[in-house]
Amino acid sequence: MVVRVLPPSSSWTSPFGQTVVMAYISTNPTTGDVVATFENHTESEVEARVALAAKTFLTYRTTSFEDRAMWMRTAAEIFEGELPNIAQVLTEEMGKTFNAARGEVMKCAMTMRYYAEHAEEMLKEEAIASAASRSGVRYDPLGVVLAVMPWNFPLWQVVRFAAPALMAGNVGLLKHASNVPRAALLLEDAFRRAGFPDGCFTNLFLPASRVAALIGDDRVAAVTLTGSEAAGQSVAAAAGHSLKKCVLELGGSDPFIVADSADLDRAVPMAVTGRVQNNGQSCIAAKRFLVVESRYEEFLARFSAEMDALVVGDPMDPATGVGPLVSAQQRDEIAEQVADAIAKGAVVHAGGTVVDGPGFFYRPTVLTKVDASMRAGCEELFGPVAVVEQVRDLDHAIEVANATPWGLGASVWANDQLEQERAIAGIEAGMVFVNAIVASTPELPFGGIKRSGYGRELSSVGIREFCNAKTVFVQ
Ligand code: NAP
Secondary structure, three states: OOOOOEOOOOEEEOOOOOEEEOOEEEEOOOOOOEEEEEOOOOHHHHHHHHHHHHHHHHHHOOOOHHHHHHHHHHHHHHHHHOHHHHHHHHHHHHOOOHHHHHHHHHHHHHHHHHHHHHHHHHOOOEEOOOOOOEEEEEEEEOOEEEEEOOOOOOOHHHHHHHHHHHHOOOEEEEEOOOOOHHHHHHHHHHHHHOOOOOOOEEEEOOOHHHHHHHHHOOOEEEEEEEOOHHHHHHHHHHHHHOOOEEEEEOOOOEEEEEOOOOOHHHHHHHHHHHHHHHHHOOOOOEEEEEEEHHHHHHHHHHHHHHHHHOOEOOOOOOOOOEOOOOOHHHHHHHHHHHHHHHHOOOEEEEOOOEOOOOOOOEOOEEEEOOOOOOHHHHOOOOOOEEEEEEEOOHHHHHHHHHOOOEEOEEEEEOOOHHHHHHHHHHOOOOEEEEOOOOOOOOOOOEOOEEOOEEOOEOHHHHHHHHEEEEEEEEO
16 A cells, blocks of 8 residues: 555654645544545656556456456445445534435445446447448547546546546546545445446545646546646646546536526425535535526525524534535635625525634525625635526526636426426536436436536447447448
8 A cells, every 4th residue: 555644734844854745635524633635646656556557458448348347246236235334434524414424425335336227238339321331420438547436425426537548448547535535435445346447437635736747648548637727727728738538527606596487385395405505515516596586585585594493513424404614715715705795785594694703604595686796796606505596587587607717517497397497408518407406317318518617428429429439431
């Protein structure tokens, strides 16, 4: 094992007298305590891991779907069999409630089983009639794919890349976020124990500053990033420089539209869930609530009351609705965005304050009268803070929904079929969900447009992103 668990501190003096800055630090956001620290892999350790991945691909690409499916199902069994222990790591490492962590582990296992069962069908050669005796397209794996991943769904973000990619015959290198090292190790260990050959799925403890060079490595065929716009720009630039395939899943400010025909008994509780899921730190969380005049007062009153009633506290406690933000920095960022809005005239209907005491807690918050001069009116709110805005009618809602640089998902609440169709056609986003909050599921493509990124994950569209769609023509 090249990674050592070290005493918690931001730097460490090696036995050879060198000061090693440790980049991978696991901090419990409920207490603020550092739980474990890991040093970055050295250049030679990275070289050995990349070389192994490249070598493994040469044989792994020829393995049968049957063998890959067997290993993938075993990985699912590991996740299911060790569910409470794995979930606890997530809660301790990034603060999501234990209930949410259990759900994430189960979703990973379900997705592994889904791709074990369906990948072969998704990738089978397609016949296309032409002048040839046989012609069409087949899907061959690309090779070593680098996955740069965020901390907010530390297992799910990785599995939604890895399950399809490994089933397609690719091998994966993981550069996980520097605050979720235990999740990274857990994933590598689970795939190895499941029986995947060594080198199929490899964790790299790598600082972000070394990602671009790795993308340029000839042995890396493609890269996928889930994360911020800044990271997306940097990864896309490196991929562009070396002309490599790149998929980007970036941020968003998803609208939640309440139309005239909405059923508020269903919409209000889902608005709350949509905003505070994962303690508010989800790319597809509903962030802007656009409510037509006729429903505005009732929606605002009920939504604010339900947000206010949420229990904020220990994420291990089943009664808790909202746990801590991932870090003091993330908590301070959301507090500053709200303070800036209030100073410029926004009105608070719930929350609006940091929770005193240890840990990085912020109260679920509802704001109105937010405009584009405020940070909350033009930045992504990555915490439990909702902006509610009154709009004239559905057409106005669609216009406001589209007036952002992002286009990830949108949730529309309408029972009238004509209203549903207008919203589906009019909204500029990668995903429109009607009478449901936006969610990822293994059967459907996931991804955005505009500054929310490009390319898709999941489904037959996602699994083919890292395949060579090879044209076959036999005369
Ligand atoms: P982040 O800072 O971009 O980190 C994501 C990953 O990128 C981490 O592994 C990070 O490594 C790495 N990274 C950061 N800067 C980089 C650079 N210049 N070059 C290469 N790699 C770099 O994102 P975050 O703040 O942790 O996550 C929140 C953001 O991700 C939000 O905007 C959210 O909406 C978005 N997100 C999008 C989706 C989606 O599916 N569309 C899903 C989840 C989150 P270090 O940790 O070492 O810095």
